[in-house]
Amino acid sequence: MITLALSKGRIFDETLPLLAAAGIQVLEDPETSRKLILPTNQPDVRVVLVRATDVPTYVEYGGADLGVTGKDTLIEHGGQGLYQPLDLQIAKCRVSVAVRSDFDYASAVRQGSRLKVATKYTAIAREFFASKGVHVDLIKLYGSMELAPLTGLADAIVDLVSTGKTLEANNLVEVEQIMDISSRLVVSQAALKLKQARIRPILDAFSQAISKQSVPS
Numbered sequence: 684m685i686t687l688a689l690s691k692g693r694i695f696d697e698t699l700p701l702l703a704a705a706g707i708q709v710l711e712d713p714e715t716s717r718k719l720i721l722p723t724n725q726p727d728v729r730v731v732l733v734r735a736t737d738v739p740t741y742v743e744y745g746g747a748d749l750g751v752t753g754k755d756t757l758i759e760h761g762g763q764g765l766y767q768p769l770d771l772q773i774a775k776c777r778v779s780v781a782v783r784s785d786f787d788y789a790s791a792v793r794q795g796s797r798l799k800v801a802t803k804y805t806a807i808a809r810e811f812f813a814s815k816g817v818h819v820d821l822i823k824l825y826g827s828m829e830l831a832p833l834t835g836l837a838d839a840i841v842d843l844v845s846t847g848k849t850l851e852a853n854n855l856v857e858v859e860q861i862m863d864i865s866s867r868l869v870v871s872q873a874a875l876k877l878k879q880a881r882i883r884p885i886l887d888a889f890s891q892a893i894s895k896q897s898v899p900s
């Protein structure tokens with residue numbers, strides 16, 4: 684049996700066409716089913732639904748053989764025990780620093796002020812501010828990061844930005860782009876050794892589907 688870990692929402696939705704290219708169709712819709720293990724049209728392939736941040740952990744410890752996870756999540760996890768063969772070019776966004784529109788970030792940095800930064804992405808934020816030589820107090824949050832500067836919890840946030848609409852709706856402005864993000868296919872190193880014959884064709888089909896998508900028509 685091959686087990687693929689996906690999270691509900693954009694990762695699931697955007698992985699479906701790649702699975703289709705590998706001849707795999709998921710037989711139930713996670714938005715209507717309460718099941719966490721979804722069968723596919725391939726009797727030896729199943730999908731397990733986990734929190735986005737748990738995908739690397741499932742694959743690392745053998746709860747799944749493969750998984751699809753954002754580069755952001757992968758960096759925070761550390762990536763140990765995981766082979767990352769493919770950038771799937773899906774769920775594209777960026778990790779950025781944002782502040783209230785009335786906060787003068789540039790001069791705070793120039794003056795060497797200590798910044799309070801709220802984020803779910805503490806590893807990425809720590810590394811980024813350390814590389815700039817900016818002293819920060821990191822405040823770990825698990826969601827609704829945009830609220831932190833509005834309530835005085837933090838001076839800045841490090842969060843994902845795509846269209847910028849969430850920042851705009853909350854009167855925040857993007858002041859630094861830290862890195863571009865897309866999702867990766869991760870494979871457990873153990874599964875790659877033990878189930879090579881079944882996993883390799885799936886990797887090849889994904890890889891072909893991605894290269895077709897990126898060729899301009």
Ligand SMILES: Nc1ncnc2c1ncn2[C@@H]1O[C@H](COP(=O)(O)OP(=O)(O)OP(=O)(O)O)[C@@H](O)[C@H]1O
Nearest residue numbers: 692693734735736753754755756774775776843845
């Ligand atoms: N607005 C967005 N546009 C494009 N990609 C995004 C966007 N937001 C998140 N992503 C990518 O999709 C991944 C999954 O995001 P999703 O919102 O489904 O889970 P989450 O709510 O961040 O995770 P968790 O449920 O574990 O807290 C992120 O890790 C990121 O790589």
Ligand SMILES: O=P(O)(O)OC[C@H]1O[C@H](OP(=O)(O)OP(=O)(O)O)[C@H](O)[C@@H]1O
Nearest residue numbers: 826827842843844845846847848849850
């Ligand atoms: O720049 P934008 O296009 O507005 O996208 C950015 C938002 O997208 C993500 O949230 P999402 O909508 O996935 O909600 P959730 O992660 O809080 O569930 C992310 O946490 C940002 O808040």
